Amino acid sequence: MAMELHLQIKLIELQGLLAQTQHEPRLKGPFPVKLYRGVLTSLQTILDKLHSMRCVTTREEWYTSVRHDFIIPVNKERHEMVGNIILYFSTLASAFQLKMPLPPYLPPAESVPSASWSRQLLFFAYALTMKGVTQELETLGKTLQEAFGVIGQSPEEFEALFVDQETRKRIDYVA
Numbered sequence: 001m002a003m004e005l006h007l008q009i010k011l012i013e014l015q016g017l018l019a020q021t022q023h024e025p026r027l028k029g030p031f032p033v034k035l036y037r038g039v040l041t042s043l044q045t046i047l048d049k050l051h052s053m054r055c056v057t058t059r060e061e062w063y064t065s066v067r068h069d070f071i072i073p074v075n076k077e078r079h080e081m082v083g084n085i086i087l088y089f090s091t092l093a094s095a096f097q098l099k100m101p102l103p104p105y106l107p108p109a110e111s112v113p114s115a116s117w118s119r120q121l122l123f124f125a126y127a128l129t130m131k132g133v134t135q136e137l138e139t140l141g142k143t144l145q146e147a148f149g150v151i152g153q154s155p156e157e158f159e160a161l162f163v164d165q166e167t168r169k170r171i172d173y174v175a
Helices: 002-023 033-057 060-098 121-148 155-160 165-174
Strands: none
Touching (some): 060 121
């Protein structure tokens, strides 16, 4: 909970700094306030969803039934999902620190376990919140790709490398 509070305070401080950037002269042109406001909004949404997940997973019912019935059976998939999310956060953090272009293909943030998600309300809340976190991560990733660029040309050109010849011919024919 102390980390949540610390992150919330930092986001509030950053929002204050962002509001002040409009008044500072800049050689590169106007500061991209809209871009960074979107980044801060995404980060706030992720923090809110992680807070909701903490509230759900610290309830007694989580430990007595949901964890045993739903989480333990899909532990391998959950491990992969958590690993992907940590990798995604790490990639985005590096982009912020280095201000370097991101790769055209970002790690898959969403990797949903194949178990039945809706048998209990607590587990549904956990799953829904995790889906919201992964969606915000993907939005944030695309925003940072636009802000810092992409290694190579574009994500679309990278994806085109993996389209088979028949599909490529149909796409070219339609275009």
